[in-house]
Amino acid sequence: xxxxxxxxxxxxxxxxxxxxxxxxxxxxxxxxxxxxxxxxxxxxxxxxxxxxxxxxxxxxxxxxxxxxxxxxxxxxxxxxxxxxxxxxxxxxxxxxxxxxxxxxxxxxxxxxxxxxxxxxxxxxxxxxxxxxxxxxxxxxxxxxxxxxxxxxxxxxxxxxxxxxxxxxxxxxxxxx
Numbered sequence: 081x082x083x084x085x086x087x088x089x090x091x092x093x094x095x096x097x098x099x100x101x102x103x104x105x106x107x108x109x110x111x112x113x114x115x116x117x118x119x120x121x122x123x124x125x126x127x128x129x130x131x132x133x134x135x136x137x138x139x140x141x142x143x144x145x146x147x148x149x150x151x152x153x154x155x156x157x158x159x160x161x162x163x164x165x166x167x168x169x170x171x172x173x174x175x176x177x178x179x180x181x182x183x184x185x186x187x188x189x190x191x192x193x194x195x196x197x198x199x200x201x202x203x204x205x206x207x208x209x210x211x212x213x214x215x216x217x218x219x220x221x222x223x224x225x226x227x228x229x230x231x232x233x234x235x236x237x238x239x240x241x242x243x244x245x246x247x248x249x250x251x252x253x254x255x256x
Contacts, residue, residue: 082135084131087130088151090153095153099115105229106222109222111136112136115130168186213250231243
């Protein structure tokens with residue numbers, strides 16, 4: 081099993097947090113993992129992306145030039161990374177913000193209104209978790225239980241009260 085994942089969008093959308101959570105969950109599943117964040121100097125509002133590799137065997141490099149799964153949360157990220165997706169790969173977009181037409185026909189595409197879902201839930205930080213739910217469902221890259229444990233390990237203790245709701249958001253994304 082090898083999952084090469086890119087998550088991309090604007091700074092402030094939880095792009096790097098999503099990648100970190102995914103990588104940590106992969107570690108809890110006893111997988112080999114790498115996490116490589118990248119962001120512009122502007123951070124919030126600038127571009128951000130991360131590369132996450134989850135594998136049964138050793139990972140040669142954390143740097144990807146293609147991927148098996150891609151989450152994009154804005155139009156510039158779709159434009160930049162759509163061509164990086166391998167044929168048969170999975171593309172998950174935040175349809176609340178990504179309005180550009182997807183050009184590829186050789187991939188599986190899932191368009192989820194993640195930002196709208198998060199706004200309706202009155203917590204804009206949930207949009208990345210909603211999209212990760214779909215990724216986990218479609219790829220099986222990590223176990224749901226491991227993702228929940230990752231939340232407890234990564235989030236500060238003062239935010240642990242939010243984890244049951246975040247898990248409900250993850251499951252909503254899985255079921256969308």
